[in-house]
Amino acid sequence: DTGVSQNPRHKITKRGQNVTFRCDPISEHNRLYWYRQTLGQGPEFLTYFQNEAQLEKSRLLSDRFSAERPKGSFSTLEIQRTEQGDSAMYLCASSLSQGVPNTEAFFGQGTRLTVV
Amino acid sequence: KQEVTQIPAALSVPEGENLVLNCSFTDSAIYNLQWFRQDPGKGLTSLLLIQSSQREQTSGRLNASLDKSSGRSTLYIAASQPGDSATYLCGAGNMLTFGGGTRLMVKP
Numbered sequence A: 001d002t003g004v005s006q007n008p009r010h011k012i013t014k015r016g017q018n019v020t021f022r023c024d025p026i027s028e029h030n031r032l033y034w035y036r037q038t039l040g041q042g043p044e045f046l047t048y049f050q051n052e053a054q055l056e057k058s059r060l061l062s063d064r065f066s067a068e069r070p071k072g073s074f075s076t077l078e079i080q081r082t083e084q085g086d087s088a089m090y091l092c093a094s095s096l097s098q099g100v101p102n103t104e105a106f107f108g109q110g111t112r113l114t115v116v
Numbered sequence B: 001k002q003e004v005t006q007i008p009a010a011l012s013v014p015e016g017e018n019l020v021l022n023c024s025f026t027d028s029a030i031y032n033l034q035w036f037r038q039d040p041g042k043g044l045t046s047l048l049l050i051q052s053s054q055r056e057q058t059s060g061r062l063n064a065s066l067d068k069s070s071g072r073s074t075l076y077i078a079a080s081q082p083g084d085s086a087t088y089l090c091g092a093g094n095m096l097t098f099g100g101g102t103r104l105m106v107k108p
Helices: none
Strands: A005-007 A010-013 A019-024 A031-037 A044-050 A053-057 A065-068 A075-079 A088-095 A111-115 B004-007 B010-014 B019-025 B032-038 B044-051 B056-059 B062-067 B072-077 B086-092 B102-107
Touching: A005 A088, A010 A019, A019 A088, A019 A111, A031 A075, A044 A065, A075 A088, B004 B086, B010 B019, B019 B032, B019 B086, B019 B102, B032 B062, B032 B072, B044 B056, B044 B062, B044 B072, B072 B086
Parallel strands: A010 A111, B010 B102
Antiparallel strands: A005 A019, A019 A075, A031 A044, A031 A088, A044 A053, A065 A075, A088 A111, B004 B019, B019 B072, B032 B044, B032 B086, B056 B062, B062 B072, B086 B102
């Protein structure tokens, strides 16, 4: 296992288009997190999954954003009708569930979205 | 709702100095707290994980402490090097909430 993998690494899209990002977590990890990060800021929580269940969604996640993890393995984050304000780095992380001895979270390299 | 604050926001030190980065959190009902490093344009690299039952963790020149009762964690970096220059982030809580980070510059 080579860690958390995110694709694509970079995406440039025109305003109004839909985009989809993919995250492949570490294979034995049942938790998967999505974050958005803009320049000079810390990562902002968007949503997280435990197995295939989406347990929490931030208010930042407007109705244009949707995330899925259909079989409890990889996850996708879709942004519909993109806006220039959606330009950011989108980060994915995975971990084991909280409350077990090792719950260290590992991050992917992120997907850089630019909306023009 | 968990809120995490990191102080200072930026720090510039000469090589060789020992330094302390601070992280405070509002909800002390956490299983663990994790410190990360982020280089420009990259993802986050895990440095140290402190379980709620632990008070500190050490890895090489790094030492992190956790005081749940006061809602604070510190990251101590000994004998800083230019290669330590990066943004340091702490994440806490069930949803791994982050502070704004401390941007560290170590000058040769």
